[in-house]
Amino acid sequence: MEDTADRGDIWQGTLALMILKTLETIGPLHGYGVARRIEQTSGQRLSVNYGTIYPALVKLEQEGYVAAAWGVSDAGRKAKYYRLTRAGRKHLERAAREWERTTGIVARFLSLAPREN
Amino acid sequence: MRRLRSFLVRLVGPFVRRRRERELAAELDSHLQLHIDDNVRAGMSEAEARRQARLALGGVEQTKERVRDARATCIDAVRRDLAFAVRHCSRRRWHVATIIAMLAVGIGGSTAVFSFLYQVLLQPTGIADPSRLVEVYETTPPKDASRGITRSNSFPYEAMREQRTQNQAFTAIGMATDDYLALVVGGQEARRIKTAFVSAGYFDTLGVRLRMGRTFQPGDETAGEPIAIISDRLWTRAFDRDAGVLGRDVRLNGRPFRIVGVAPGGFIGHEMTERVDVWVPWGSKAALGLTPSSDGKTLARLKSGTTLAQATSLAGAIGDRYLAALPANERDGVGQPRVRPFEMNRNELLESLLPQPWLLLTGPLLMLLLACANVANLQLADIEVRQREFASRAALGASRGAILRQVLSEGLVPGVAACALGLLLAYPCMTLLQRVPTARMNEPRLDVVLQPQAAAFAMALALLSVLLVGLLPAIRASRTSLADAIKAGSGLSAPAGRLKDALMVLQVALALTLVTSGVLVTRSLDAARQQDLGLRPDGVIGMRLQFGSGGDARANAANVQRLLEGGRALPGVRLATVSSGFPLENVVAAIIGTEEQPQIATLVGAGYFATIGVNVLAGRELASEDYAPGARVVVVNQTLAKTNWPGLDPVGRMIGKHRVIGVVADHATFAGMDMHKPMAYIHLPSDVGSWPCLLVRTDGNTGALFSSLRQLARQVDPTAPVLRIATLRDHLDGLNHHLRVASWLLGLCGLASLALAAMGVHSLLSYRVARQRKEIGLRMALGAARQTVVRMVLARVLRGVLLGVPAGGIRSFALSRAFRSLFAGAAALDVWALTLSALALVAVAMLASVAPSYHATRIDPATTLRAD
Numbered sequence: 007m008e009d010t011a012d013r014g015d016i017w018q019g020t021l022a023l024m025i026l027k028t029l030e031t032i033g034p035l036h037g038y039g040v041a042r043r044i045e046q047t048s049g050q051r052l053s054v055n056y057g058t059i060y061p062a063l064v065k066l067e068q069e070g071y072v073a074a075a076w077g078v079s080d081a082g083r084k085a086k087y088y089r090l091t092r093a094g095r096k097h098l099e100r101a102a103r104e105w106e107r108t109t110g111i112v113a114r115f116l117s118l119a120p121r122e123n
Numbered sequence: 124m125r126r127l128r129s130f131l132v133r134l135v136g137p138f139v140r141r142r143r144e145r146e147l148a149a150e151l152d153s154h155l156q157l158h159i160d161d162n163v164r165a166g167m168s169e170a171e172a173r174r175q176a177r178l179a180l181g182g183v184e185q186t187k188e189r190v191r192d193a194r195a196t197c198i199d200a201v202r203r204d205l206a207f208a209v210r211h212c213s214r215r216r217w218h219v220a221t222i223i224a225m226l227a228v229g230i231g232g233s234t235a236v237f238s239f240l241y242q243v244l245l246q247p248t249g250i251a252d253p254s255r256l257v258e259v260y261e262t263t264p265p266k267d268a269s270r271g272i273t274r275s276n277s278f279p280y281e282a283m284r285e286q287r288t289q290n291q292a293f294t295a296i297g298m299a300t301d302d303y304l305a306l307v308v309g310g311q312e313a314r315r316i317k318t319a320f321v322s323a324g325y326f327d328t329l330g331v332r333l334r335m336g337r338t339f340q341p342g343d344e345t346a347g348e349p350i351a352i353i354s355d356r357l358w359t360r361a362f363d364r365d366a367g368v369l370g371r372d373v374r375l376n377g378r379p380f381r382i383v384g385v386a387p388g389g390f391i392g393h394e395m396t397e398r399v400d401v402w403v404p405w406g407s408k409a410a411l412g413l414t415p416s417s418d419g420k421t422l423a424r425l426k427s428g429t430t431l432a433q434a435t436s437l438a439g440a441i442g443d444r445y446l447a448a449l450p451a452n453e454r455d456g457v458g459q460p461r462v463r464p465f466e467m468n469r470n471e472l473l474e475s476l477l478p479q480p481w482l483l484l485t486g487p488l489l490m491l492l493l494a495c496a497n498v499a500n501l502q503l504a505d506i507e508v509r510q511r512e513f514a515s516r517a518a519l520g521a522s523r524g525a526i527l528r529q530v531l532s533e534g535l536v537p538g539v540a541a542c543a544l545g546l547l548l549a550y551p552c553m554t555l556l557q558r559v560p561t562a563r564m565n566e567p568r569l570d571v572v573l574q575p576q577a578a579a580f581a582m583a584l585a586l587l588s589v590l591l592v593g594l595l596p597a598i599r600a601s602r603t604s605l606a607d608a609i610k611a612g613s614g615l616s617a618p619a620g621r622l623k624d625a626l627m628v629l630q631v632a633l634a635l636t637l638v639t640s641g642v643l644v645t646r647s648l649d650a651a652r653q654q655d656l657g658l659r660p661d662g663v664i665g666m667r668l669q670f671g672s673g674g675d676a677r678a679n680a681a682n683v684q685r686l687l688e689g690g691r692a693l694p695g696v697r698l699a700t701v702s703s704g705f706p707l708e709n710v711v712a713a714i715i716g717t718e719e720q721p722q723i724a725t726l727v728g729a730g731y732f733a734t735i736g737v738n739v740l741a742g743r744e745l746a747s748e749d750y751a752p753g754a755r756v757v758v759v760n761q762t763l764a765k766t767n768w769p770g771l772d773p774v775g776r777m778i779g780k781h782r783v784i785g786v787v788a789d790h791a792t793f794a795g796m797d798m799h800k801p802m803a804y805i806h807l808p809s810d811v812g813s814w815p816c817l818l819v820r821t822d823g824n825t826g827a828l829f830s831s832l833r834q835l836a837r838q839v840d841p842t843a844p845v846l847r848i849a850t851l852r853d854h855l856d857g858l859n860h861h862l863r864v865a866s867w868l869l870g871l872c873g874l875a876s877l878a879l880a881a882m883g884v885h886s887l888l889s890y891r892v893a894r895q896r897k898e899i900g901l902r903m904a905l906g907a908a909r910q911t912v913v914r915m916v917l918a919r920v921l922r923g924v925l926l927g928v929p930a931g932g933i934r935s936f937a938l939s940r941a942f943r944s945l946f947a948g949a950a951a952l953d954v955w956a957l958t959l960s961a962l963a964l965v966a967v968a969m970l971a972s973v974a975p976s977y978h979a980t981r982i983d984p985a986t987t988l989r990a991d
Contacts, residue, residue, distance in 0.1 A: 037150065038157040055181025056154070060147075061193035068194070081160055085153045086146075 021062045023105060026071060026098040029090040034077070036085035037063055063088060071097050147190055151183055184519070192522075204525075204532040211533055219537045221882045222498045222589070226541030228875050229491030230581045231548025236488075237577030238553060249390030251330025256465040257434060259286065259296065259421040261442075261458030275458060278421035280322070280405065282445060282460060286423070287324065287341075289441045292434035293423040297325030300419040301392070301399060304411065305669050305844045307374040308361040312837075313844035315669050316357070316400040318375065319392055320408055320416070326352075328424045329393055334358075336369050336384030343404040351375070352384035352402040354391070375401065376411050377842040393422060393465075422465055435462045486637065486872040491581060493633040493876055495588035497883045500626040502534060502589065504890040527594065534589035542582045549573055623887070624923060630883055631927025631964065632934065634876040638960045639935035641866075641873025646956070648866045651859045657790025657798055658706065659736025662823050663851035665705050666832050667816040668843045680809040682839050687728075689835045690817050695828055698820040701728040703807060705816055705847070705854050706735055707794040715757065715803060716779040724757060724781075724803040725792050731804070732758075732787050734820045735851065742774040742785030749784075750806040757781035761789050763801035778803060794858050814846065825850050880964060881971040884920055888975035892916060892982075899979055900987030909980040916979050917972055924968050928961045935960075 021044075028043050029035060035043070040063075041056040066072045071094030077087040090098070155176045162172035180186060213219075250256070259278050278298065287296050299321040306316045326338040334355060343350065351373060353362075362368045372379040380403060392399035408415045425434055438460040446457055506513075513526050553573065668686070670679050683701055690699040703711035703726050716722035729747040732739055740761060749756050757778055764773040764786045776783045781803075791798040821828055829848060836845050849857070892899070899912055935957060 036153070036157065038154040042161075055186075056158075056179050057181040057186030057189065060151070060186055061189045064190050064193045079157065081157075083153060083156055083160065084149075085157060086150045 020105075021058070022066060022071075023098070023101050025059070025062060025066060025088075026090060026094055027102070029072065029088060030095065030098055034087040034089035036077075036079065036087050038085070040088065066094070070094075143194070147187060151180070151186060155180065155183075188519070204528045205536065207529060208532040208536040217886075221879075221886060222501060222537040223541045223544060225494035225497050225879050225882075226491075226538065226585045226589070227544035227548055228872075229494040230542060230545025230578075230585050232486065232552055232872070233488055233491050233581045234545065234549040234573065234578045235552030237580060238549070238572065238574040241574045241577050249329075249331050249387045250393065253465070255425045255427070256329070257423050257425055257431065257462050258465040259283070259423050259438065260461050260463065262461055263456060263458040275418075276420065277418040278460070279418040279458075280416075282442065282458075283322065283421050285441050285445050286438060286460065290423075290434070290437050292426055292429045292437045294426050295324045295327040296421065296423040297328040298322045298405070298419040298421040299325055299393065300416045301394075302408075302413060303669070304375045304401070305377070305842050306357075306401065307377075307842055308357075311361060313842055315844040315846055317392075317397055318401045318403060319399045320405050320419070321402050322405040322419075325402070325422075328422050329390075330424065331390050332387060334385040334387050335366075336382070338384060339402075339404045343406075345406050346404075347406060347410055348404075349378060349380040349407065349410060350383045350404065351380040352386055353382055354386050354398065354400045355388035356398070357400045358385045373401065374842065375403070378411060380407075393420075423462070431462060431464065438462055486640070486869045489633050489637055490872045490875065491584060493630060493637070493879055495585060496626050496629045496633065497879055498585075498589050500623055500630070500883060501886050503623055503626070504887055506530065530594065531590050535586070538586045538589040541585060545582065545585070546573075546578060549578065624919070627883070627887065627920075627923035628927040628930065630880060631924050631968075632931035634880040635928060635931025635960060635964055636934045636938065637869070637876040638873040638964060639931075639957055640938055641870040642956050642960055643935075643939055644866045644869045648859060652856070656707070656855065657737060657788055658851075660851035660855055662821050662825060663735060663818060664821065664825050664828055664832065664848070665816050665818045665851055665854060666836065666848040667705060667814060667846040668836055668840070669814050669846055670840060670843050682843075683809065683815050685839045686815065686817050686835065689839065690819050690832070693819070693828065693831050693835065695821050695824055696819045697822055698730055698734045700730040700734040700818050701807065702726075702731055702816050702818060704814070705849075706818075706851065707791055707855065707858060710793060711807075713805065715781050715805065720779075722763075722778055722801065722803050724805045726807045727804050728807050731818070734818050735790075736820070737790045738788045740786045740788055741772070742783070744785050744787065745804065745806050750809060755781045756784045756806070758785045758787055758804040759783055760787055760802045760804075762799050763803060766801050781805065818851070877963065877967050881967045884968045884971040885975065888916060888920060888972050889978070891919070892975045892979045896982060896987050899982050900984040903982065904984035912979050912982075913976045916976050917969075920968055920972050924965055928964070932957055932961065 024044050024047075025040055028040050028047070032039075032043065037059050038056065041059045044059075063072065063074075067074055067088075071091060072088045073091050074086050074088050076084060079085050155173070158176035158179060159169075159172045162175055163169060167175065177183070261275050261278055261282070263275065280298065283296060283298050286293070290296070299319045301317055301319045303315055304318045305313050306318075307313045321339065322344055323339045323341040326333065333352065336352065338352070339350070353368075353373065357373075358364060358368060361373075362371070368382055368385065371382050373382060374380070380401075386402070391397075405419075406415070423434075425431070442458075442460040446454055449457065516526060516529075517523070550573070670682050687699060687701050690696060711726045713724050713726060714721050715724045727745065729745050729749065732744045741764075742758075744758055745756070748754070759767075759773060759778070764783075767773070767778075768776055773783050773786055787804070789798050789802075792802055817832070819828070819832070832848060833845060836843060847854075899915070902915075903912065
């Protein structure tokens with residue numbers, strides 16, 4: 007229980023970004039699809055409860071980055087589809103740039119070789 | 124921007140909540156379905172596919188809770204908590220009703236008393252910057268060196284005029300005296316009001332800005348033009364706040380005065396001992412038939428930057444010049460002007476209205492405390508029992524904040540209800556208080572208005588106690604893991620247990636104090652009422668009027684005569700007499716006898732003793748022929764006869780120049796004075812002073828006579844206000860009015876506190892039994908007898924009661940001592956009364972524990988042990 011919560015906290019920061027990227031790549035998708043896709047993309051290395059995707063989606067919807075509408079899946083199941091809005095696209099661009107810069111800096115720090123004495 | 128949008132979206136959330144919940148459920152449903160489809164395609168069985176999908180989601184309910192949290196605003200969360208709290212409260216009606224009732228009584232009572240005190244002590248007076256106000260007075264040099272300087276509280280009018288024109292230290296100076304006048308507005312009934320005679324500059328000195336109209340000018344002081352400024356209260360009561368009141372008339376002692384101004388609300392004059400309703404120019408006394416005054420209370424406002432010392436020396440110099448200008452033979456007795464700071468003494472008003480404010484305060488305040496302690500204990504017990512519920516909620520994903528919010532809102536719901544009810548209760552309490560100082564007058568001297576600050580204070584205290592006390596156990600509950608809570612089952616945590624015991628002791632002590640004070644004051648009242656006054660008051664009505672428009676003794680005497688004859692002629696009246704005031708009060712007395720052996724003699728009318736029901740033991744009582752020049756006759760009471768002429772016939776003996784014509788039985792003449800003191804009675808002069816009291820003995824039907832008596836008063840003199848009309852019985856009871864109010868207040872508080880103690884004990888025990896169900900079941904299974912179980916349940920209550928009784932007893936004794944210093948003849952608190960109160964309390968506590976104990980013995984070990 008404790009453990010999941012901790013991992014969830016790390017997740018939250020990046021989860022929104024992953025959702026937006028997924029929607030940009032694939033187009034409108036339901037919550038299950040987004041969760042599945044993120045899992046696959048991460049090479050099964052990120053495995054958390056699919057349920058955590060929904061609070062994140064609600065937040066993104068409130069902020070106006072995604073919009074939702076009910077639709078029908080390929081298999082004929084009813085599902086709620088999320089799509090990226092224009093604001094979401096802009097936000098994604100900005101956030102991705104930000105992310106690359108940060109990770110770039112961190113990566114450079116981490117690649118520094120320890121000094122030999 | 125995004126934040127704002129997000130906030131707005133969340134704000135409308137509560138209104139579409141139901142639809143959203145449905146949608147969320149449908150979405151999660153579709154999620155599971157999609158996942159199951161995938162799993163089945165991957166070759167799982169239908170059941171396994173479903174299980175795996177659920178596991179991957181991480182629980183449908185948990186997910187819903189998280190989504191709700193993400194969506195929720197604070198408003199939404201609070202609304203949800205409140206709705207839950209209301210449901211929770213309606214499930215436990217008795218518990219909640221108890222809390223509400225207790226707090227409401229405490230809030231209502233203390234709000235009323237606080238409002239009253241606030242109004243008397245703190246309300247704005249309409250007087251601007253009192254720190255710059257000074258009082259101008261004079262000291263008179265001694266006529267011969269052996270005597271000291273005479274200080275006077277007043278200042279001569281002529282000298283004030285000198286200061287007004289010459290003293291540069293003052294921005295304004297004004298003076299005032301006052302008197303009671305009869306006021307008539309339009310066709311309304313005459314009323315008695317306090318009127319102030321003020322110089323020009325009086326209002327400017329006090330910095331009072333009139334609501335409308337103008338203040339008096341120096342020319343008004345002597346012009347003799349009848350003009351008046353009326354109070355805000357009079358404007359409200361007699362003129363209905365008519366904006367066109369200026370230029371209309373009020374009649375003072377029968378003479379019309381034109382209204383030129385209306386004073387601001389809150390301004391009741393500079394003295395503040397009794398409210399002034401009309402202000403007229405300084406020189407109006409003569410026109411009203413009163414003796415003009417030559418001096419009065421003089422106030423001045425210091426110029427800013429001027430010190431008291433500078434003002435004094437300037438005033439002194441002006442005084443010296445004034446003195447030097449006088450002819451030598453007029454200089455004797457002329458005083459020296461002095462200046463001192465003016466002190467507004469509000470305590471004086473308080474004391475004149477209510478000698479025992481603290482006593483009245485004690486009841487409701489103790490009550491509020493008791494209620495708070497009781498509520499705290501109930502909340503504590505309640506939360507203890509619900510540890511498991513909180514732990515379950517925490518396990519189901521509720522944050523600690525959410526649990527704290529829940530506990531707070533559960534306190535808030537009854538708290539708010541209690542506040543509303545308490546405010547409603549405050550009104551009757553205020554009416555009661557307002558009537559305290561008016562027992563002897565027909566108009567309240569002060570209008571008690573609910574003060575928001577007072578209400579806020581009482582409510583804040585009550586709400587805080589409800590809310591805060593739940594916090595500690597709630598914090599602990601939110602930390603407990605579900606497993607621990609289930610395992611723990613019973614077993615009270617030590618600190619909370621001790622706190623609860625302490626609260627219980629406090630409750631018992633407070634309740635005992637209230638009960639004994641109630642008993643005490645009720646017994647005092649009883650003693651006062653049982654007291655034999657030596658007269659038969661039943662069937663007697665008194666009506667006191669204010670004559671004296673113009674102070675013409677002959678006109679007064681004629682009016683008194685018409686009043687008496689009219690009274691005798693009324694159907695249902697058997698006897699009538701006139702006296703100088705109501706029996707035992709406002710009675711006028713004179714000194715007769717010789718200088719070596721003076722004797723106090725009360726002035727009464729012909730037929731007085733027969734009317735109030737005092738037996739004549741020898742000779743006869745005073746008759747109307749006895750008031751004639753040179754007819755000096757006196758009636759004495761039994762004690763005087765026995766003291767002066769033991770064993771002899773007193774009739775025909777002399778007291779100074781008065782001849783004794785009769786002996787009456789001993790009876791109370793002055794309130795608070797021993798009736799078995801020597802007392803003589805002589806005939807009233809025919810005009811009876813200006814405030815005569817008509818006393819009539821009826822054939823029993825007093826009710827019908829009130830209106831005909833009032834009508835009689837109007838016929839005799841339409842400008843004379845009826846100061847008081849009451850049956851003698853009511854009047855005598857009214858002399859105990861303070862005691863009666865105290866008795867009502869403390870008696871009610873005492874009864875309520877008994878009820879509270881009972882409810883407190885009952886709820887506490889019920890919780891205890893519910894909580895220890897398992898333990899009791901186990902003990903019974905192990906062979907404990909029913910008595911043992913009952914003993915176990917009762918032990919704690921008894922301990923609380925036994926610790927609380929001595930604490931409350933000590934407080935009661937302290938209270939009783941203070942009490943006796945306030946009320947002459949108040950009963951002392953003896954051990955007997957205390958024991959009785961304590962026994963009553965113990966009995967109530969035991970009675971309250973009957974039901975819970977019975978429930979404890981009904982516990983079936985087999986059922987309880989199998990439960991959980």
